Amino acid sequence: MQYSKSTDYALHALLHLARPELRNNVGIKELSGMLEVSESYLSKIMSKLRQDGIVRAVPGANGGYELARPAKDITFLDVVQVIEGRQQMFECSNSRSRQHRLLAEEEDGREPAPSRGSECLVEKVMNGAELQLHRYLREHTIQSVLDEALQRGGFQAAKKR
DSSP states (O other): OOOOHHHHHHHHHHHHHTOTTSOSOBOHHHHHHHHTOOHHHHHHHHHHHHHTTSEEEEOSTTOEEEESSOGGGOBHHHHHHHHHOSOOSOOOOOTTSHHHHHHTSOTTSOOOOTTTOOOOHHHHHHHHHHHHHHHHHHHOBHHHHHHHHHHTTOSSOOOOO
């Protein structure tokens, strides 16, 4: 599995917007220059983040984008789901095969009861992995990454937004 470049740019843009030494909003020109990506491409990404309430657009000559909620409340999972979508990563497409039926048999060798359906054991493992990934991404916020950067000397001072 690989995330798109849009997710990469979205996360980096949010980290830039959350930087404590910056003013409240950042123009798309400055943001695209910092990330070295075209303004039009970044605008599409920022639009998705705006529609989901992660950033807000500030109108006017000195307008731009700013975080719509505190950096500590924006998880990596929030961003991934906005950019990549919220669909399930794995779906068993082999549920009618003989192999699937063998994996779904009861321990005593009997077929599973039709009323209960048969759980795909492969799908069970894959869904478990997805749950672990979501848990991990939910534990990491824009603020937690900024805090780590501060510890490494990446910023002069961190202010919680």
